[in-house]
Amino acid sequence: MKRTLLNLKIAFGSLGNFKLRTALATLGVFFGTLSLVVVGNLSDSLALKTEQEIANLGNNLIIVVSGQIRRHGPNTPLISRATNLTLADAEAIANSLPAAARVSPSGFKAFPVRRGSTVLKAIAVNGVTPDFSEVRNFEIAEGSPITEEDDRLQRKVALIGRTTVEKLFGEENPVGKTILIWRVPCQIIGVMTEKGADIAGNDQDNQLFVPLKTFLRNFVNK
Structure with missing residues (x-):
């Protein structure tokens, strides 16, 4: 001690x-x-x-994007050249993957969007099926979702993100109003819940959603 x-x-x-x-x-x-x-x-x-x-x-989600892999010489990296996926491809994927809970095809393209004298030059326009909100974890804050009937009848309706609402309408409620997507008039039926930026930093609230068949008829190859 x-x-x-x-x-x-x-x-x-x-x-x-x-x-x-x-x-x-x-x-x-x-x-x-x-x-x-x-x-x-x-x-x-x-x-x-x-x-x-x-x-x-979206939880437990696999995203399939169209593309073609090619190699230019033995020592060059693989590159991808875009091709097209079709609704038949989506159906084939669904049939070959019985364990998949849902298969939700979609399309995407940027278009100018106009409301009155306000023009947004390039807004992401997504063609989606009615179940996209569940698959991609998007929710409707107000208004109505895209329905099977909207898609089947190729209705010119749209869901709008919060950032796009602010740019086109300010504090005004956009539900029921009509906007011009490229040259196509579409009625806004709902406003999406805010999502914020994705992993790449893109604003997920600055986009529009229309029925997939409406998208294929009016916006593909435009």
Whole structure:
């Protein structure tokens, strides 16, 4: 016991004789520990944010995009050249994957959108099936969703994102109003719930959704 007390006395005496060095060493340990805690918390936050963004796209989701893989020479990387997927392809995929809960084909193209004197030069217009909101985790904040009948009859109706609402209508309720997508008049039937940016930083609230068959008839090859 006496030996232990003596060792402690010598140790504290040494600390007292080198106050500056002791203070710096203590701060070094403190900030080293703090750095580990901060990095750990940042890693947890990043993982949580990534999980949230993936969930934003839709849970248990596989997205199939059209393309053709080619190799130009033995040492060159693979490149992709766009081709077209059809509704028949979507049906074939659904038939070959019985374990898939849903198969929801969609199309996409950017068009100018006009309301009165306000023109937005390039807004993403998506042709979707009625079940897209469930598959892609989009919800309707107000108004009505796209229905099977809307798609079958190729009705010129649209769902609109919150950012696009603000650009075209400000604080005005857009439901029931008509906008011009390219040269096609479409009535807004619903407003989407805010989603924010996706993983790539694209604003998911700055887009429109129309029935897929309406999209194929009026906006493909335009």
